[in-house]
Amino acid sequence: MNPETIMAARAVYQKIAGNIGKVIQGQSGATRKLLAALASGGHVLLEDFPGTGKTTLAKALARSIDASFKRIQFTPDLLPSDILGVAIFNQRDQAFHFHEGPIFTNILLADEINRASPRTQSALLEAMGESQVSIDGEHRTLSELFFVIATENPVEFRGTYPLPEAQMDRFAMRFMLGYVSPEEEVSILAAQQSQHPLEALTACVTLTEVLQLKQVVQAMRISDELKRYVVDLVGATRKAAGVQLGASPRASLALMKAAQALALFDGREFVTPEQIQELAIPVIAHRLVMEPQARFAGVTARGVVEGILKSTKVPA
């Protein structure tokens, strides 16, 4: 791959990141991870308290790309057909016509995903895993760029259903935004004094450019030793104390791909251990099912992955 293509792809990343930075302040780390997921073809689950900017971040990304964007507000009475679409009988021509649901889009914001019942949440399984949906026995392929950003409140909140493990595993990453520093919060207040900067945001890259970015990311080089490191990290979760269900090979795959994206963002042509370490927690932690006993003892999935990162010998 010639350096110009790589430079162009990196420029696409920088443009989107800069555009989002106009709206979301003090969240460059979150933006970086979000774009890494987008560029590596994974989906993202944002978990945080209400009002920390999850939806704004998702909308800023959607507006930055000249692509179709749809949003589903998840509620307890939402049905799978509300997401996938439904075939309706037309009396005039005596035939069923399929009405596409919001899932037929490029960027899908699944807002407060854990407020819907697991049944509805599961409607996303096939779409996220295989980029296709089966409705009435018919396979319909989704568009080439299909990126789901889901937001959720912490599971202990009222009126929430925990996501099924299989659904959790479909998300490449889960991370928190966290509260910003007081100075940044003051500048958020200043920015939104007259109008929301989101409304002024315009698309800065085209769909084609994003697809090219994805292709470049796939071509980033990664050595066998680091692939082994990825597998060691993921494999260690299956043997860790207090973990009932360790991470799947899908986690290894997602970690490698996301690390490739980060390598591109960092201006490298190959993956280094730092990129893998940076992404290990957001990619692995949410897939672990902890034992109740360990959970009561205060052991968290995040803590387990941190421990594994510390104890596993990093290639250097």
Place this chain on the structure above:
Amino acid sequence: MKTPPLLMAAVLLFWGWQSDMLLAGLGLGLLLESARVIPARWEMTDAEIVRVWNFCSLLGLAAAIYAFTSNEGPADFGKMFEHPDLQTSQLAGNASTAAAIGLVRWLPLVFYFFMLTQAFSARGDFPLDALSPFLRYRRKWHLQTNRPPPRVIILQAAWPYFMLCLCAASAHAATDLTFFWGTGALLAWALWSQRPPGFTRRVWLSTLGVVLGSALVGQRGLGELNRLTNFADNYNAQWLAKFMRHNTDPEQSRTSIGRIGEQQMSSQIVLRVAPVNGTAVPTHLREATYRVYHAPVWYTSGTPNDFTSVPETPVNSGHWVLQPKVAGRALVTISCYLNAINPKDGNPLGVLPLPGDCDHLENLNAYDLKNNSVGTVLAEGPGLLTFHAGFGAGSSCDAPPATNNAPDTSDDLVVPDKEKPALDAFLAQLPLAGLSDRAKGQAIDHYFGTHFEYSIWQEPPKASARPGSTNETAVGNFLLHTHKGHCEFFATATVLLLRELGIPARYAVGYYVHETAGSHYVVRERDAHAWCLVWDAPTRHWVTLDTTPGSWVDTERKRMSHWQVIADGFSWMGYQFAKFRWGQSHIRPYLLALLVPALGYFLYQIIAYRRRHQPAAAANRAAPVNWPGRDSEFYELEAALAQRGLPRRPGESLTAWLDQVTADPAVAGFQEPLQRLVRLHYRLRFDPSGLTGVEREALRREARVCLNQLRNVQ
């Protein structure tokens, strides 16, 4: 530690005080509590916890061996295996008890290291798996076979260690109440910190008071009761009166003759009898024999307590000879409890139920054995005796009836005067003229069998129906009117009738053996029986003559409850426990035999664990050699920096490490060249395209330069 402050120090101090190691207890306690003020903590991995636990277990093992050897254990056990007899097994038992007490006292020391590492470890708890290799193997096996691994159980060491210290403090020699009050106070302290929130302080305190009070009353009360029974035992001049199952007294037997109403006996199992080598078991096991009848009591004779010691030949062999020069044909195993206590030395005491013609006893672990002139055998020994009785000799050790000149001639022929009219009236009904002595007995037996019936119910005599017969005795009433009675009536009547006919006879009590349970027989309290011993002049032997109609066994059996099976089960468990308690089973040697392979396995586990894991660790280290770029000169730089006290942790990446390193002012100037070198090094290591020859040379050169400069910086 989740225990209240200073509680662990207090319990260790208490343990030290009770074990005469006051200073040690104080020091250990303060060291443990210092964890509350010292913030430093160790990061303990599971593997390290396992190692500490293994160390403590080995320490415990060593302590056990030391306690055992220092209490003459090996010598005593060796003696027991060489000459297994009562004295040596007692000594061996004492040695193991002393060793166990010593070990319990040291347990807080043994596990102190584990507790200390727990107190100073960052996590403060440990997984249950750490304590047992079996649990760890189970987890590993689950992982290897892709099963869901078992739950991780997390434990805290502090509370178990607290209880351990209290237990250890209990192994003290003091007889005063300091242990009681100390334990009470410490437990109250511990419980107070854990009290449930739903109870008021008053309820909690009064509950504690009730518990402590009842414990105190129980402890003191037991002592008082013990003193009272001792007093009663000593006060009772007739010291033999207390020590029988259902009051079998070798001196006298109070019968129920003349008593009205139903006679009740329980179904409790009192004896277990098993044949040896398939021989038949004797039907009658005699406990005592009596000669003199004063209604309603049978007495031994005019001269009480004529017991003489039976020699054990040879000494400590468990072989006791009752009748020299006679060899019995058959053996039977008998297990019986000794229910009474000899007030002189506190040892259990009781009469042995034996076959009538018993000649010797084998494997009898009695301390002392006595018998009297009428064949009653009195044993002093452990609470349970299991022995072989040799019988079938045809003769018994009972003294023969009066010869012409002996002073007690009359005893076996005496008939109380007031019984005589009824006996004569009854004998008049029997056609006995011209019969031999033996035939006369059989005729009486036959007559009873056909004309009388067994009954445990005694009606009151109908005095009004027969005026003028108010002087009639109970036996007379039985013979002439009711024709119903239990074994004591039949036996007494038979003895008196035979004596009236001029045939010497004695009254015997014991058990009738008939109920099988598997390969052995059980004898219940209601199988207690009475019969007659009649002198067979031609053979010069006492012969058992049981004239009670055979239906008595069925009558008694009908009264058995359906729940008897359950009671028998408990009785069996009690019997097994008694066997263990009184050293009549072979569990102790088995325990020792089990201990040896267990210790062997433990040792193997420790050694094999090391051996198995060393190659694996070596393989892990060897693996990275295959990766490209391991010859990078950057590693020399890293080693040089590590020597300066800036080592890289295993999970730390190079950039993160460099950030740490360059924060050091001495090395801060190297930030830029180091970062350049890392970039080159990373390309060499992780870029599948690798470095060009020029770049590789540049890495080598720059690294050398940097290394030299670094060495010049102090």
